[in-house]
Amino acid sequence: MANESYEKTKTPLIYSKKQVERAGRCIRKQEGDIEQAVKVIQNFRSAHAYPLTIIKNLVWKHVRSLGLLDTATVARRLKRLPTILDKLQRSSLNGGESCNAIDLRRMQDIGGCRVIVQTKKELEELNASLDTSRTVHESRTYSHLEVAKDSGYRGIHRCYKTYSKKSEHASKGFNIELQLRTKLQHVWATGVEIIDVVENESLKTNPTQANYKWKRLLVIFSEFLAEKDGFIELNSVTSKTLRLELLQLAQDLHAVEKLNSFNRALDVKEISARAKEQGFTLLRFDLKTGNGSASFFPKNREQDAMAKYAELEAELDQDVILIAGRDIKKIEKAYPNYLGDSSTFVSLLAEAITTW
Structure with missing residues (x-):
């Protein structure tokens, strides 16, 4: 049975299957309301x-x-x-x-x-x-x-x-x-x-x-x-x-x-210490400068984390990843490209x- 904390962080799909399909076609063909299509895709992903x-x-x-x-x-x-x-x-x-x-x-x-x-x-x-x-x-x-x-x-x-x-x-x-x-x-x-x-x-x-x-x-x-x-x-x-x-x-x-x-863009030790009591960690790597940064969100602020994630992803020179959970060391092993290793x-x- 799923943990109750996971239940509370569910993001419901607010669009129909046909709306999701249309959003995908809109992006592929670059026809129609692109901005709305992106919003649908963001919700579908969340x-x-x-x-x-x-x-x-x-x-x-x-x-x-x-x-x-x-x-x-x-x-x-x-x-x-x-x-x-x-x-x-x-x-x-x-x-x-x-x-x-x-x-x-x-x-x-x-x-x-x-x-x-x-x-x-x-x-x-x-x-x-x-x-x-x-x-x-x-x-x-x-x-x-x-x-x-x-x-x-x-x-x-x-x-x-x-x-x-x-x-x-x-x-x-x-x-x-x-x-x-x-x-x-x-x-x-x-x-x-x-x-x-x-x-x-x-x-x-x-x-x-x-x-x-x-x-x-x-x-x-x-x-x-x-x-x-x-x-x-x-x-x-x-x-x-x-x-x-x-x-x-x-x-x-x-x-x-x-x-x-x-080179290593993020201080994993420092991030791990700060992420211990957080629900979500947002890692950001600037492709122009090679610098990295991290933002932290508690479990009850998943929507804020998702919104910030979407905002940063709109910037073409930013490589970002939103991590659920608090063990950044696992991410260091699983996604070393985000940590410069x-x-x-x-x-x-x-x-x-x-x-x-």
């Missing part, structure tokens, strides 16, 4: 907060039952508004193979939960445990482990539709995406986001328009990490060939130097170049 908490709690129970609480990281977040708008407006979502006709209501990842475990064994055990879960939420699983996506991404995605097995529920039919990753897979994925910030690239959101050398570096680096994790095994000739290519790409791009310049990515990249 309404995902409670269903997201429900799925996070479900996952947390499995993490606990497997004895992984001390080593695993469980975090959640709502997709940033600019990212939602960008996804709606992209001409294609699959590298140009077909036109983008995505329905806003069918977006899988507006509400996202992330679990980071240490090893391949723990990842497989957690996924298997979730398969056995007796729940009112339907789920579909997509695995990208042995064979990565074209970008080099690896991990498991489980897409939940909340309360779909119930005939009626206020939170019925919300899509929540659960990402399961090993620590090394997570280093790779968040490294992509850091590179996008440092280089003003679109490796994550629009890879067809991104720099080819960065894309190739990430694909090769993913192979190194997958072998280190135990998902694949490469022969010595292939390893040497890839290492030499990776070295050349890193030199051409000045990759290590650029990523090392992405590229050190692990750089360390592993250097290892791949010199020893692979």
